Amino acid sequence: MKIFRYIARICRWARGSAVFAALICFSLYMQFTQVKNKQNVADFLFSSVFYLPQSAVSFVFRIGDLSKENTLLKKENAKLKLEVDLTKEYAIENERLKRLLFFENQWDYPIFLTQIIGHNPGPYMTTVVVNSGTSDSIFYGMPVFTTNGLVGKVSKVFPSHSMVQLLSDPNSRTSVISQRSRVLGMMFARENGEMQVQISSYADLVPGDTLVTSGLGGIYPKGIPVGVVTKLEKNNIEVLNSGNIELLQHIESLEEAFIIRKPADWIVWTGN
Amino acid sequence: MIKFLAYAFLFFVAAILQSVVVPHIEIMDAQPSFLLILTVITALRQGSLAGCVMGFMSGLFCDVYAPVEWLGAFSFSYCIVGFAVGQIEESFINLDLFPKIIVLILADFLKDIIYCFSIGKTTA
Numbered sequence: 001m002k003i004f005r006y007i008a009r010i011c012r013w014a015r016g017s018a019v020f021a022a023l024i025c026f027s028l029y030m031q032f033t034q035v036k037n038k039q040n041v042a043d044f045l046f047s048s049v050f051y052l053p054q055s056a057v058s059f060v061f062r063i064g065d066l067s068k069e070n071t072l073l074k075k076e077n078a079k080l081k082l083e084v085d086l087t088k089e090y091a092i093e094n095e096r097l098k099r100l101l102f103f104e105n106q107w108d109y110p111i112f113l114t115q116i117i118g119h120n121p122g123p124y125m126t127t128v129v130v131n132s133g134t135s136d137s138i139f140y141g142m143p144v145f146t147t148n149g150l151v152g153k154v155s156k157v158f159p160s161h162s163m164v165q166l167l168s169d170p171n172s173r174t175s176v177i178s179q180r181s182r183v184l185g186m187m188f189a190r191e192n193g194e195m196q197v198q199i200s201s202y203a204d205l206v207p208g209d210t211l212v213t214s215g216l217g218g219i220y221p222k223g224i225p226v227g228v229v230t231k232l233e234k235n236n237i238e239v240l241n242s243g244n245i246e247l248l249q250h251i252e253s254l255e256e257a258f259i260i261r262k263p264a265d266w267i268v269w270t271g272n
Numbered sequence: 273m274i275k276f277l278a279y280a281f282l283f284f285v286a287a288i289l290q291s292v293v294v295p296h297i298e299i300m301d302a303q304p305s306f307l308l309i310l311t312v313i314t315a316l317r318q319g320s321l322a323g324c325v326m327g328f329m330s331g332l333f334c335d336v337y338a339p340v341e342w343l344g345a346f347s348f349s350y351c352i353v354g355f356a357v358g359q360i361e362e363s364f365i366n367l368d369l370f371p372k373i374i375v376l377i378l379a380d381f382l383k384d385i386i387y388c389f390s391i392g393k394t395t396a
Contacts, residue, residue, distance in 0.1 A: 016321035020355045023328045027351060030335070030344025031390060038343040045336050053287040053333070060292045 099147045100258070109221070109262040112136060114144075116254045117161065124193045125251050126169035132259060133158045141219050141264035144257050149225040149248030150174070150213060151257050167226070168193060168251050176226050177214040178205055184214055187226065187245060195227060195245040205243065207232055218265035279314060279326065286310045287333050307334065308383060311354045312376050320358025327354025342391050349386035353379045 030041055046054060100113065114136075118129035132138045134157050144151045144164045152172065155165035165172055167189065174187045176197060183203035189195055199205050209229045215222025227245040234241055286306040294303050307330035315323025331350030335343050357379055364371075 016319070016324070016355075016358075019321055020324045020351070023324055023351045024348065027328070027331070027344045027348035031342075031348060032344075035341060038340050042336055042340050042343055045332060050287075050333055050336060053284050053291075054336075056284070056288050057291040060288065 096147070096256075109260045111258045111260050112138065113256060114138075114259055115256050124168060126166055126171075127155070128152075128164050128166060128251075128254060130162050130164055130257065130259070131160070133160045133162050135159050137261060138162050138259055139263065142262060143220045143224070143260045145224050145260070146249045146254070146257050148250075149227065150220065151249055151251070151254065153219055154259065164257075166251055167195065167247060173217075174220065174226065175214040175216040176211040177222075178203075178229075179210040179212050179225075181205060181209070184216070185211070187211065195247055197229065197243050197245050198240045199243070201234070201236060201238055201241045203241070205229060205232060205241075207243075210248075211245065221260065221262060275318075279318075279322070282310055283307075283326065283329060286330070290333070291337070305380070307331075308350070308353070308380060309376065311350055312357050312372075312379050315354045315357035316361045316372060316375070318358075319362055320355045323354030323358035324351050325354070327351045330354075345387055345390035348390050349383045352386055353383045356382065 030038060033041075112132060114130040114132040116128050117131045119125050120127040128151075130144070138154060138157055140154055140157055142154045144153060150167060152164045152166040152169070154162050156163040167174060167187070170189045170191055172189065176185050176187045177183070178185070181204040183199055183205055185197040185199040185203070185205070187195065187197045197205075197211060207229050211226045211229065213220040213222060213224040213226060225248050227247045230244045230246050232241065232243040286309075289306045294306065297303060311323060311327040311330050314326040327350035328347050331347030334346035334350070338346060357375055360375060
């Protein structure tokens with residue numbers, strides 16, 4: 001019986017040793033074979049023996065990567081959004097500057113581009129501040145306008161900045177003329193901010209007519225577009241009729257403007 | 273058969289832990305090796321034959337992640353370790369917990385020595 005036990009033990013040992021020897025031989029073969037064969041063995045292991053753990057590992061990594069990728073994409077998205085916004089802004093600016101360039105050649109006087117850097121506080125905009133002053137040869141009474149239309153005039157000048165009295169200031173009066181019928185009128189702003197024009201009751205003015213500066217006030221040169229008549233109140237009893245105007249240049253959307261370097265022909269001085 | 277499936281499942285779990293969790297664990301520049309622990313445990317419990325097979329499979333799994341030039345070095349070292357630990361277990365019949373830990377540490381040393389030797393041999 002003892003002999004059988006020894007034989008069984010030897011057999012078990014021989015089996016273990018044989019498997020061990022086979023595995024060691026295979027390991028050594030993998031080590032000393034050519035790189036091309038190694039690559040083939042590695043590919044085979046990837047695609048067969050370790051496919052299941054490999055897929056599980058890949059799945060776990062993919063979940064981890066998805067979170068990182070999501071964060072990265074969010075960041076990239078925000079960056080791209082910013083770039084798109086900037087590009088849009090540049091495109092708009094480019095368009096505006098093109099129009100300004102074309103516009104500059106229309107006038108006999110030199111014109112100067114200025115930026116709006118502030119406006120008066122309160123519900124109605126009556127004054128804006130521009131970043132040009134006496135150091136840029138800007139003086140009192142120079143007209144300010146944009147490619148859309150008239151904005152106002154320089155009312156106070158400082159070395160580095162100036163204040164512009166807007167057409168929407170109730171203290172402002174502007175002599176205008178109808179582009180179609182050439183009738184004269186006086187444009188002003190009411191206390192509630194509405195723009196109005198006063199014309200003689202027999203004058204030929206209809207809603208839709210465009211009004212331009214008449215050049216009679218001594219400040220604005222003739223022909224700058226101002227606004228469009230939207231409503232007219234006809235009254236045969238009164239000497240003067242009045243009409244509502246919509247300004248061509250909306251004051252709220254002002255970003256930059258032109259100042260015409262034209263000295264005023266005359267100034268009605270109201271101060272002491 | 274059930275034992276075989278149980279060890280296959282343990283190998284599967286250890287392989288995933290080794291690939292996913294271990295890269296994030298580092299204690300004084302050292303990282304645990306779940307596959308080596310599994311190899312040593314298998315060898316201690318099931319003997320040298322199971323130890324060397326488990327060691328070979330664990331080494332092979334490590335090999336596929338290592339540079340292809342060193343393919344076989346891990347399977348060689350893990351296989352020897354599994355077989356050697358199994359031989360110790362068979363010689364000493366039953367080991368307590370403390371000697372088992374000592375065996376694990378020695379197995380790690382042995383694995384590293386054989387691996388470094390194999391790499392040097394292969395690259396030379």
